[in-house]
Amino acid sequence: MEHYFTNNQNLKSEIRTIDFENKGIVFTFFSDLGVFAKNKIDYGSKVLVQEIIKNTKNKTSILDVGCGYGFIGIVLSKILNSKVTMIDINKRAVHLCLKNIEKNKVNGEAFVSDIYDNVHEKYDLVVTNPPIRAGKKVVLNILKEAKDYLNKNGELWFVIRKDQGVKSVIKEISDTYMTEVIRKDKGFYIVRAKTADN
Numbered sequence: 176m177e178h179y180f181t182n183n184q185n186l187k188s189e190i191r192t193i194d195f196e197n198k199g200i201v202f203t204f205f206s207d208l209g210v211f212a213k214n215k216i217d218y219g220s221k222v223l224v225q226e227i228i229k230n231t232k233n234k235t236s237i238l239d240v241g242c243g244y245g246f247i248g249i250v251l252s253k254i255l256n257s258k259v260t261m262i263d264i265n266k267r268a269v270h271l272c273l274k275n276i277e278k279n280k281v282n283g284e285a286f287v288s289d290i291y292d293n294v295h296e297k298y299d300l301v302v303t304n305p306p307i308r309a310g311k312k313v314v315l316n317i318l319k320e321a322k323d324y325l326n327k328n329g330e331l332w333f334v335i336r337k338d339q340g341v342k343s344v345i346k347e348i349s350d351t352y353m354t355e356v357i358r359k360d361k362g363f364y365i366v367r368a369k370t371a372d373n
């Protein structure tokens with residue numbers, strides 16, 4: 176079976192749009208075959224975005240790791256009035272993300288990157304709904320290495336489901352971060368992680 180993060184040149188294209196509303200702002204996302212949550216915004220991503228909006232202020236730069244078509248980064252950028260950088264290993268996802276940046280008129284950029292390979296700056300927030308299907312090693316790399324891309328007082332936020340092993344992930348990153356579970360909703364855990372020097 177093809178996973179959504181493979182780069183399959185032969186994959187058909189069937190572009191569709193998904194609307195989402197937050198704080199009176201209506202967002203429109205182009206989506207397609209071969210990307211995560213192609214027909215419907217992921218519930219975990221929605222809850223993650225809600226909690227970040229509720230619990231952050233004065234964060235002016237965001238890195239969305241494994242951005243897909245850009246839901247998390249684009250909504251946060253607009254509502255928090257921040258610049259967003261979005262990265263994904265999936266070329267089609269990045270292409271859609273670029274279209275969605277333009278469509279939703281946000282201050283953002285998107286490019287292909289295998290985890291942080293092409294990232295060279297630091298950010299106030301690193302946010303991710305990590306690719307569980309890519310395996311635990313990739314997920315832990317995304318989370319642990321995030322600290323090298325955070326400004327002072329920066330925060331890493333992520334969502335993982337209980338049945339996807341969130342508790343063991345939290346344990347495995349506890350050497351790197353102080354973590355706090357901000358919300359549990361339908362098995363989705365929303366986690367905020369700060370480095371010890373914060």
Ligand SMILES: C[S@@+](CC[C@H](N)C(=O)[O-])C[C@H]1O[C@@H](n2cnc3c(N)ncnc32)[C@H](O)[C@@H]1O
Nearest residue numbers: 180211220241242243263264265289290304306
């Ligand atoms: C669970 S999806 C989340 C997508 C999007 N952020 C959302 O909330 O709808 C995880 C994303 O990680 C991407 N991904 C998988 N392996 C990756 C890697 N090694 N480096 C960067 N992104 C990766 C996938 O292509 C996928 O778009």
